[in-house]
Amino acid sequence: MNKTLMKFSWLAATVLAAAPAFAADNAEVERGRYLATAGDCVACHTAPGGKSMAGGLALASPLGSIYSTNITPSKTHGIGNYTLQQFTDALRHGKRADGANLYPAMPYTAYAKTTDEDIAAMYAYFMQGVQAVDDAPAKQTDLPFPFNIRASLSVWNAMFHDATPYKADASQPPEWNRGAYLAQGLAHCTTCHTPRTALMAEDAKRSLGGADLGGWYAPNITSHASSGIGSWTEEELVAYMSGKPVPGKGPAAGPMAEAVDHSLKHLSAEDLKAIAVYVKSLPAVDDGSLKQSAASFGKQTDALDSVRGVDLPKDYNAMTGAQIYDGYCAACHQAQGQGTEGGGLPSLFNNTSLGHANSNNLVQVLLHGIERHGADSVMPGFAHELTDKQITSLGNYLLTSYGNPSAKVTEQQVAQLRDPAAAGSGSSLLTLARIGMAVGVIVVLALIAWLVRRRKS
Template identity: 40%
Template sequence: MLYRHGFIALAGLGLMTTTGMALAATASPDAQGDVARGAYLARAGDCVACHTAPGGQPFAGGLEIDSPFGTIVSTNITPDPDAGIGDYSRDDFAAALREGERADGANLYPAMPYTAYAKLSDDDIDALYAYFMQGVDPVNETPAESDLGFPFNQRWGIGLWNWLFADTDAFQPREGQGAQIARGAYLVQGLGHCGSCHTPRGLFFQEKAQDDSGEAFLAGETLDGWWAPNLRGGGEGDEGLQGWSQAAIVEYLATGRNDHDAVVGEMTSVVANSTSHLTDDDLQAIAAYLKSLPRERNDESATSDTTPAQTEQKLAAADVEGALGARLYLDNCNACHTVSGEGAPKVFPSLVGNELVNADDPTGLLRVILEGARLPSTPAKPEALAMPDFAWRLSDAEVAELATFVRGGWGNHADAVSADQVADVRKTLPDDRETSAPDFVP
């Protein structure tokens, strides 16, 4: 249940396996109900995403997670008694989730979001325990050890971090909070651990707020170059989720797309494996809660000197010498995102006011241009539409011109991008990534 340093981290959760279903079928009706409910809660709790290595068995661990302190390797949480958690009692399991403590008494690294899972109810802990013990296939594979430098490899020191920053209080709805918003708060603050990516971090990598009692909660953070946007959707204004309706948030979580935007980066797996499988009632609750969180008005936000109409005029008159960024947009982006920059609802995301486009750190946008992107296949929207990558056909200078044009067009207000910034991002692209380049260039 470790989180990854990317776009939101609600991500990917597991289905009951064949052996697990057979075990559940032999249990009492109440136990079967706990296993099924635990499987659903595991989806909302982000377990498979971090505890499954690429090509590995579900929940068998082995995923390498880069952190500022070294590489953390996720653990095996299948019910295997030797390699996994098969010998954990229910109380051992609860202590790992809520307190970050292994059965042998050692501290877990706080990449495991136990500060969020501390909010889980006893009933939900029971259901999760039933699922992991009865609904998951045991896998006898021991992942490699985490590789952290001194002093971060000293687990005893995490006790001090916990004393300073870990909140172990169970979830309590605010006074006067309706049932729907309270359910959304429970999911967002606890199982979903949305704050792991969307809440600003402090000097010691702690979340600056664990719940909505702090204004920093879900106020946005940059992780690994990806901007995890501000999720506070209430208050006056139309920035980010303030301009989205509750229905638009639900649609985004259920399908990875809506009239405003389409998912990229880490949030792709979040939608594919987690939020798209949640009930409509839970999605409505999450959306209602996010819309209830007031967003501090930013009266000093940058403004653009270029209006949408001026940008369209520039595109209409684009030439290579006078407006290279505009010409590159016409050649590479216009067919999908159009001269208006608004794309096509639920198919090609709008670039106008887009939070990824306007992020202070352009790394996320540059990665999308260089690597491309693919929408997740979900039950409601099974088609996995893709944006091609352009690393093979555009130079660093050209990508910089293109990104600068997009970040300053149609009223967008982000800073220009340099070729050096593009070069730095290009170096991080995986060597084995697929490319849209043709097999030969005539």
């Protein structure tokens, strides 16, 4: 063998030997990217119109804004100096690199379920697959006393936070375990759908039993036939999470639309099926709110007789629900609320959005519309066209004609939800605010206990 050839074969050998190692690295980064998508990190860590993962999204809370931070690998403003251990501590224990507690607006309570290997893959992705953004730091969170005491969150964490990673249930098949792992962990369904106790811990006995998020209501998604989604098939649940229309169920809106658009619809078909299998298997929680399933209300009908040939009142606030429907909605949802089959316009009867006892989601959709990425037809918001009184008349007309007639819309509710900041743009903020208050209560109780004990001695 001549020298050149030898050198060549040595080179080929090293390249070949090196190739699998390099590919494995890449595969690790790609795996991390997928897991970060399942965790929906981008939704909170990107400001509107801002650079991906550079933080600065203001999570408005009644106590002041909490800003998400820059989690790009920037060494000056991001997490470029985080070690794997520090990154793990953030996700598993809600601890920042400097040891301070993160506010639970960051859903570490769910992310803690993630395995060390998966956290390591995400770390590889954040360090190598995310573009570093060195711009000036996002605004700093500065909440008033007692919410600014990050240290007091240690009390709450010690009482309620379970930092142990998910342990597979040997009595269940791998598919179920995969679904449980994702739903309880990165996809954090329970953060929104599980009701909380007075001290803001998730109520394990009513897991996924439906929770009031302040502005939005995350419905009961246990297998209960009327209160929950017992009437949904596994395929319907998968289609819903993929952002596809599901006849009779209504599209995801608000925080759920964000979860679908940024995260769930990008998951593999197998993973979505696994989540559906797991969710469908959960014990039914009856919250007593419904005697029939949310999707079973209403029928095709109109109130055109009350509209035809009748002059509109001079005071637009005196318009009836039927008149408002005729003027603003019928062009798309059709005269009898039937929508268009396959045309992307949902029917309003047999539609879960009008079936729940809690009417917040309906009011939110009427005011702010539904924002969907890449949808052909969108539901516009009517906050600028209709007054509180009009939205109230319209909402109650829709509920009695097409939905759950025992649900009600009130003017006060509409006024509250009209301001999206006051209504809360998602669960985390209100959860945070309430955890803040719970922490405040704990601190006060601890103080009283301490004073009482001091008096005794």
